[in-house]
Amino acid sequence: MTATPGGPCLRRLLLGALAGPLALTLGVACAREGARRAPRTLVAAIGGDPGHLNPAITTNGGVHTAAALLYDGLLTLDEQLQPQPALATRWEVEDGGARYVFHLRPGVRWHDGQPFTAADVEFTFTQVLLKFHARTRASLGPALAGVRVLDDSTVEFRFRRPYAPLLQQLDMVEAPIIPRHVFAGGDPLRNPANTAPVGTGPFRFVSYRAGSEIRYAANKDYFLGAPWLEAVVLRIIPDPATQVIALEAGEVDYLFAVPGPERERLRRDPRVRLLQATVNPGGSNCITTLGFNLDRPFFRDLRVRRAVAHAVNRDQIVERVLFGEGRAADAPISSRIAFAHAAGLPILAWDTARAAALLDSAGWTRGAAGQPRVARGVRGVADGTAFAIGLTVLPSQANYGDLLRAQLRAVGIDLRVEPLEQAVFSQAVFTARDFDTAIGAYCNGTDPEIGVRRMLVSSNVAPVPFSNMAGYRNPVVDSLFERAASALDPGERRRLYREIQELVVRDQPYVWLVETIATRAHSVRCHGFETSAHFAARARCGE
Amino acid sequence: MSTRFVLRRLLQVVPTVAGILLVSFVLVHAAPGDPVLALAGEHGDARYYADMRRHFGLDQPLPRQLVTYAGRVAHGDLGFSYVQGRSAAAVVMERVPATTLLTGTALLVAIMAAVPLGTLAGRRPFGARDVGVSALALGLYSAPVFWIGQLAILVIALRFGLAPVQGMITAGGDVTGLARAANVLRHLALPALVLASQELAVFVRLTRSGVIDELTRDHVRTARAKGVGERAVLLRHALPRALLPVVTVIGARAGHLVAGAAVVEIVFGWPGTGRLMLDALQTRDTPVLLALFLLVSLAVVLVNLATDLAYAAIDPRVRLR
Numbered sequence: 026m027t028a029t030p031g032g033p034c035l036r037r038l039l040l041g042a043l044a045g046p047l048a049l050t051l052g053v054a055c056a057r058e059g060a061r062r063a064p065r066t067l068v069a070a071i072g073g074d075p076g077h078l079n080p081a082i083t084t085n086g087g088v089h090t091a092a093a094l095l096y097d098g099l100l101t102l103d104e105q106l107q108p109q110p111a112l113a114t115r116w117e118v119e120d121g122g123a124r125y126v127f128h129l130r131p132g133v134r135w136h137d138g139q140p141f142t143a144a145d146v147e148f149t150f151t152q153v154l155l156k157f158h159a160r161t162r163a164s165l166g167p168a169l170a171g172v173r174v175l176d177d178s179t180v181e182f183r184f185r186r187p188y189a190p191l192l193q194q195l196d197m198v199e200a201p202i203i204p205r206h207v208f209a210g211g212d213p214l215r216n217p218a219n220t221a222p223v224g225t226g227p228f229r230f231v232s233y234r235a236g237s238e239i240r241y242a243a244n245k246d247y248f249l250g251a252p253w254l255e256a257v258v259l260r261i262i263p264d265p266a267t268q269v270i271a272l273e274a275g276e277v278d279y280l281f282a283v284p285g286p287e288r289e290r291l292r293r294d295p296r297v298r299l300l301q302a303t304v305n306p307g308g309s310n311c312i313t314t315l316g317f318n319l320d321r322p323f324f325r326d327l328r329v330r331r332a333v334a335h336a337v338n339r340d341q342i343v344e345r346v347l348f349g350e351g352r353a354a355d356a357p358i359s360s361r362i363a364f365a366h367a368a369g370l371p372i373l374a375w376d377t378a379r380a381a382a383l384l385d386s387a388g389w390t391r392g393a394a395g396q397p398r399v400a401r402g403v404r405g406v407a408d409g410t411a412f413a414i415g416l417t418v419l420p421s422q423a424n425y426g427d428l429l430r431a432q433l434r435a436v437g438i439d440l441r442v443e444p445l446e447q448a449v450f451s452q453a454v455f456t457a458r459d460f461d462t463a464i465g466a467y468c469n470g471t472d473p474e475i476g477v478r479r480m481l482v483s484s485n486v487a488p489v490p491f492s493n494m495a496g497y498r499n500p501v502v503d504s505l506f507e508r509a510a511s512a513l514d515p516g517e518r519r520r521l522y523r524e525i526q527e528l529v530v531r532d533q534p535y536v537w538l539v540e541t542i543a544t545r546a547h548s549v550r551c552h553g554f555e556t557s558a559h560f561a562a563r564a565r566c567g568e
Numbered sequence: 569m570s571t572r573f574v575l576r577r578l579l580q581v582v583p584t585v586a587g588i589l590l591v592s593f594v595l596v597h598a599a600p601g602d603p604v605l606a607l608a609g610e611h612g613d614a615r616y617y618a619d620m621r622r623h624f625g626l627d628q629p630l631p632r633q634l635v636t637y638a639g640r641v642a643h644g645d646l647g648f649s650y651v652q653g654r655s656a657a658a659v660v661m662e663r664v665p666a667t668t669l670l671t672g673t674a675l676l677v678a679i680m681a682a683v684p685l686g687t688l689a690g691r692r693p694f695g696a697r698d699v700g701v702s703a704l705a706l707g708l709y710s711a712p713v714f715w716i717g718q719l720a721i722l723v724i725a726l727r728f729g730l731a732p733v734q735g736m737i738t739a740g741g742d743v744t745g746l747a748r749a750a751n752v753l754r755h756l757a758l759p760a761l762v763l764a765s766q767e768l769a770v771f772v773r774l775t776r777s778g779v780i781d782e783l784t785r786d787h788v789r790t791a792r793a794k795g796v797g798e799r800a801v802l803l804r805h806a807l808p809r810a811l812l813p814v815v816t817v818i819g820a821r822a823g824h825l826v827a828g829a830a831v832v833e834i835v836f837g838w839p840g841t842g843r844l845m846l847d848a849l850q851t852r853d854t855p856v857l858l859a860l861f862l863l864v865s866l867a868v869v870l871v872n873l874a875t876d877l878a879y880a881a882i883d884p885r886v887r888l889r
Binding site for chain 2: 240
């Protein structure tokens with residue numbers, strides 16, 4: 026008897042194997058594109074599910090990006106960071122800067138139809154911002170004596186002493202105003218309105234599908250004029266590479282960020298335009314900074330810190346880590362805060378010979394070829410100890426670490442890159458202070474009071490993320506910051522900030538590496554985007 | 569097989585799940601990282617973080633927190649998400665349908681493809697078909713899933729436009745009823761196929777070795793000697809018993825049905841539980857994490873029960889007591 030060759034059975038098996046994937050593919054082929062994009066709709070990609078949409082209870086950048094279109098601040102800041110009217114139309118500064126009075130815009134209504142009044146402002150500051158908005162609480166809290174409603178359209182801020190930076194801290198990022206009638210009398214962190222928000226902004230909330238998308242519709246009654254767009258969809262796409270492909274495929278019109286390697290591809294794509302921005306919701310004008318743990322004997326000697334600064338090649342970082350988008354930092358304050366940025370500071374240039382000489386003189390003698398330097402008479406370090414140190418970084422900054430490791434090896438310092446995820450990084454660096462060196466992206470914000478002071482004053486060596494990482498303590502710097510905060514005269518403030526920058530550049534508790542910028546990308550069928558928080562308020566698509 | 573068996577197994581669920589929750593609770597809290605630092609963002613002052621810690625009850629000693637948590641769970645309350653300020657159970661449950669749809673489809677597709685392919689391969693071990701099938705399955709299995717995913721997106725979605733790049737439904741599209749189902753199906757195809765390609769290898773290998781094994785058994789020889797056709801020998805006498813290990817592995821895979829497939833969900837922007845778990849891990853959103861663990865362990869225990877019942881149905885020798 027001959028065995029039946031495969032025959033029908035075999036064919037059936039093969040067909041069976043193909044049936045599953047085939048059915049799926051066929052089903053797809055049959056299913057026509059079910060939904061076309063509605064006209065006047067913008068689809069923008071965001072990287073993560075924000076979880077909620079209340080920017081008054083957090084400084085989390087994801088929440089601020091997603092919620093920005095819904096809210097307003099009392100003021101807004103223009104490109105030069107000068108205050109412009111928003112919910113407040115005019116203001117008076119009195120008592121040498123210890124009292125501010127704001128006159129609110131008449132006729133503004135919340136998205137649910139209730140009128141916006143001074144009570145909302147008072148409530149937002151005293152009950153929410155000063156309790157839950159970490160940055161506003163830390164900067165404004167200690168200085169503010171009280172917020173008082175004078176009448177329905179007038180509100181007063183009183184300070185314990187003259188407070189100069191207030192007008193830079195009242196925009197949508199630092200102080201979004203939320204409705205009292207929605208939030209009063211409960212725990213603001215658990216209010217249902219956090220995921221179904223009510224604001225005054227150019228767009229109102231429509232729906233929030235967790236992990237998928239958030240939808241907004243135009244606020245036709247917006248006080249600065251109705252947006253041209255009828256709807257904005259924020260699409261949650263976690264993978265940056267997929268975001269770029271979705272833009273190329275036309276499924277998405279706008280990206281808040283483009284990864285370096287993909288930027289060139291998009292630049293050559295005629296269907297895509299790139300925009301550059303230094304303003305990000307939740308943090309702007311950022312300087313990526315290398316911090317020394319000054320509590321460690323390795324870095325007590327100024328010569329060692331200066332040697333590391335000489336060993337770092339900033340231009341190479343701009344080129345290889347930022348792919349050309351950014352600039353070498355030339356001062357501790359961002360060049361975007363023009364009034365405070367000091368030009369012509371003696372920032373140490375890349376000079377490996379000088380770095381080597383400084384290390385020699387500090388007692389770090391050259392090791393064998395390819396080996397790190399070894400201590401000989403370095404105070405607090407046992408003789409024979411190798412110059413091998415850790416560099417703690419967030420995973421997203423590991424490429425800074427790789428480049429720095431190569432640069433420091435050239436002068437005989439062995440750098441071990443230790444990536445830690447956010448929650449662990451904060452604990453290791455700021456709470457336990459268990460690190461040698463670390464990288465922090467210090468966002469300066471719109472005023473040195475917001476984002477520079479915190480990394481330099483001794484009172485802020487604290488278990489707080491992105492506080493004074495180095496553990497730098499200089500009473501002169503402390504008192505200069507005090508004076509700068511209450512100096513109303515711009516010339517005086519500029520002079521004080523220059524003095525601070527000269528001092529800290531000399532002490533070198535940090536190496537200020539690069540000023541970063543963000544690249545946005547959008548489809549050519551859309552235009553009119555702004556780099557401010559209300560990015561789509563005046564945008565147009567598909568005309 | 570009896571109701572008693574099922575009842576007894578269901579009662580075992582309680583201590584099992586309680587044990588899993590206890591271990592997870594301790595592990596999550598033993599891991600370094602502070603939810604408040606992750607949650608509140610930067611720039612706060614120390615008092616702010618202390619206030620937040622008090623707000624969430626994180627200032628209590630760990631055993632105290634555990635007692636509070638256990639008491640709540642016993643009353644069916646899984647707590648509030650630190651990040652979202654909503655019930656952790658609600659946060660988790662709204663992501664389950666998307667994940668189950670994705671992983672369920674992938675599992676189904678993988679099995680439908682793997683059983684015939686494995687049978688084909690097992691009929692003549694080391695024949696041309698066997699080598700071809702095994703190479704395909706192992707090749708897909710060895711490639712990293714994010715790479716296959718990206719490749720599928722670049723070629724199938726971007727180059728040929730056969731499927732959407734990302735998401736579960738067209739952005740901002742208002743579709744309902746049948747059109748909605750079709751829209752979801754279009755979005756489902758690519759991630760489900762990519763995920764299925766990963767599952768395929770295991771099922772192919774198991775079916776293949778099962779078939780090889782069974783074809784040498786006495787009962788198969790007897791069947792052939794009786795003059796039963798080769799097709800009937802294969803499909804009726806060898807295959808059912810060869811599939812027993814496959815059923816076992818399906819049961820073991822069932823955790824994925826609710827736990828999600830994080831990598832595929834991230835690459836395709838699929839709103840499932842895998843992504844939620846990763847987010848919750850990164851922000852140390854303990855209530856959400858524990859709710860997810862609870863759900864997954866429940867699913868695994870229940871599906872294992874179902875697997876045992878399926879065993880009894882396939883193999884008459886198995887008696888459940």
